[in-house]
Amino acid sequence: MNLKRFFAVVKARNIEFFRDKSSLSWSLAFPILIIIAMSFIFSGNGKAVYKVGVLDLNEATSSFLDTQHIDFIDYKSIEKAKLKLSQFSIDLLIDFKGQQYWVNQDSPQGYFVEKLVLAEHPTFRQLATQGKKIRYVDWVLPGVLGMNMMFSCLFGVGYVIVRYRKNAVLKRLKATPLSAFEFVSAQLFSRLFIVICTTTVVYIGCNFFFDFYMLGSYVDLLIVGLLGAFSLISLGLLVACQSKSEELIGGLLNLTSWPMMILSGVWFSLEGAPESLKLVAEFLPLTHLVAGARKVLTEGATLVDISYHLGILAVMSLIFLSLGAYFFNWNAER
Structure with a gap:
């Protein structure tokens, strides 16, 4: 592991992202628009059942x-x-x-x-129930931010890797001393830095207007976000490790993201859902990211209280990253 080469790739990837004004603007604007819309649409609850x-x-x-x-x-x-x-x-x-x-x-x-x-x-x-009442916008906040992180992690990594592979950038990098593990790790930490920065800006900006309900520690919330983003980025790297077509990677990423968006408790609670549905949700990293963040925000949970979710995210991250590095393909030829 050569740190000089590693940080060189991290720096190059960060500069590439921040120079793309449209991607940066959308990463900041999209979750804000969703939160504003949900706060006006739902006065108390968003569930229909x-x-x-x-x-x-x-x-x-x-x-x-x-x-x-x-x-x-x-x-x-x-x-x-x-x-x-x-x-x-x-x-x-x-x-x-x-x-x-x-x-x-x-x-x-x-x-x-x-x-x-x-x-x-x-x-x-x-x-009467005791304690401060939680608005629907407070309840849905972790889901909206988690969903935005999911799309940024999966598509931000998946499309970049495939574009590099199609443009023969990866083929050129293969001729350098850079190893697959170094390249994959650099992409991961670059996207992790970008995702946490944009999510933090969105949360602070929206909190200024909505005064979100917060019972837990911001440090605990940051740790949940870091581990959740790490897991999602690792999943994006795994999905893109062999793909050579932008059309194919688009379908694979949609296939990966849509079940998480529906079954991970982003918009509605899975309380009372069939056990088979809950079992499927347990295998989705976004489920544990949203559940952990929601417990910190609305219940004041500590890292010990959400250790189950953190443990699952850590195991998933290790599996996704290991498989992604092992099966990583530099070339665009079929």
Whole structure:
């Protein structure tokens, strides 16, 4: 590992990116536009399906549980259930034994579910939730920033590698003492620097106008972002390690990014989703990036609390980077 060659490639890649004004502007403008749009579109919650939490669901007996178009989710811990309620993961929480319920007043879905509950059980009493209420824009923020990081990591690395390969840049670099590991590592750290810088600027700029909900540590949030971006960049390198066509890499990157955008909890909670769907989501790096960042922001979680997500991201990064370096192809010939 020659550090001089390594940093030379890092410097060249950074200069190349920052000189491309259109790419730099879009990286900064896109997530800002999304956050502004979501803050105006959704006043409290963005989900279309009713989700009702029930304390000890298996022991509850009520005809209300037969209501269609409502997902009933079992909770053993009342504190966890109330936290999910405040974070818009569920719309209402019912305790049939205690004949009481909790509702998120900022949730449009919660308002209608409450009417249904009172129609079936008019004697149930409403209890207020404690703590600062979380807006939908606060809840969706980690997902929007994570999604922007995903596209920047995957497409920013994938297309660059393929363009280098088609233009014979990689073929020329192969003739130098630069090794595949040095080149791949330099690309990774260059994109990591770019992604963290642009994401930080976006967060600070939007926070000035929206005053985002923040309970955790900014240092912990930065560590989650670094590890998540590292994993996504490694995945982009793996996808592009053999591709020689811009059309092919476009399809492969879309195939990689769309499942993550839909199944990683970016726009809606997977609370109450089928177990098979949750299992698939566990294999997506964006799932753990968004979940970890969301816990730090809205729950004040520490690195120990999210060690599971950090561990998964670290393992994924190691696997993706190792495979990407091993299968890396310098040439454009088929």
